[in-house]
Amino acid sequence: MALTPQNNEAFLREVDDEMRRDQLMTFWERYGRWTIAAIVLALVAFAGVLYWQHRQKEAAGVQGEQLQAAYDALGNSQPDQAAKALAPIAASGRDGYKALAMMTEADILLSKKQDKAAAAKFGAIAADSGIAQPFRDLALIRQTVAEYDTLKPQVVIERLRPLAVTGNPYFGSAGELVALAYLNSGRKDLAGQMFGQMAKDETVPESIRQRSVQMAGAMGADVNANAAADVRVVTPASVHAAQSKEAPAQ
Known part of the structure; x- marks a missing residue:
């Protein structure tokens, strides 16, 4: 029996759908494991980013408390205790806190009349390309003040x-x-x-x-x-x- 135009169109759709299913199964058989692995890796990477951001916020909070403790010590005329609190912050990788800690360390040296050491500390900040430019510019000025007479x-x-x-x-x-x-x-x-x-x-x-x-x-x-x-x-x-x-x- 000859197919009517409507039946012929339905038959072609079925053939087309069957071919697509075969192609999908072939693709899944070949690449299914790699696809799952890629999805898992992407999820792990995303979770890692979220965890890193969380740790960064926690670290910033801790360093903020340490910096405040150093300032409190300075306010109580305890420069040595302040310097001890500043040391780990100055050695950290968080540029803002690092710059503030190093500048405060230099100010403590200035208060002890150790101008040469203070100038070197300011100079290290000014030369650090990883620190924001406003901090570097300020450090350059402070360095110049510390060693102006020389x-x-x-x-x-x-x-x-x-x-x-x-x-x-x-x-x-x-x-x-x-x-x-x-x-x-x-x-x-x-x-x-x-x-x-x-x-x-x-x-x-x-x-x-x-x-x-x-x-x-x-x-x-x-x-x-x-x-x-x-x-x-x-x-x-x-x-x-x-x-x-x-x-x-x-």
């Missing part, structure tokens, strides 16, 4: 000039050191310009702006009249002394 003015200028520009978060701290280096190298004109720029920049910390206003005015640099009001008289020596005591806010 550096030639040109070394200070070349080291900090990239940071001593308007718009940089550390413009005030870096710019003040660069301006002093210009002054010490006999470039009063460039020193006056740098102090003038900081005096006009409202993003620069107020303490640095006040010193910059006075220094710029003394060198004949253009300073905004409002910025020049109510400032203390300062000298290059007092600027350097202030930088040595202050942690750069910029």
Whole structure:
């Protein structure tokens, strides 16, 4: 009996479905085990990532507590105990906590008048490409403050000039050191310009702006009249002394 168009279409669909089932079975026989293995490996990898993230959060919490314990010890005038708490954090791989711990270690060395060792610690942070750039820039400024008296003015200028520009978060701290280096190298004109720029920049910390206003005015640099009001008289020596005591806010 001849097939009608409808029966013929149904027959072709059955043949097509049967071929697909045969192809699927052939594929499963050949690759089924590998497919299951791949799925299992993917699930294991995903579980591993979740576990690693959980451990990272736990480790961050522990290091945060250790860092706070170190700060508490410093607040109680116990620098040696603080240094002991900071050591494992500084040796860890968590960049933020590591940088904070190392900087605090360097500050403890500064408090003990061990400027050379402190500068080396700051220098290690500045040179570590695995640490975030803001930490590295701050460490470079702190390093320069720690060893300022032993550096030639040109070394200070070349080291900090990239940071001593308007718009940089550390413009005030870096710019003040660069301006002093210009002054010490006999470039009063460039020193006056740098102090003038900081005096006009409202993003620069107020303490640095006040010193910059006075220094710029003394060198004949253009300073905004409002910025020049109510400032203390300062000298290059007092600027350097202030930088040595202050942690750069910029």
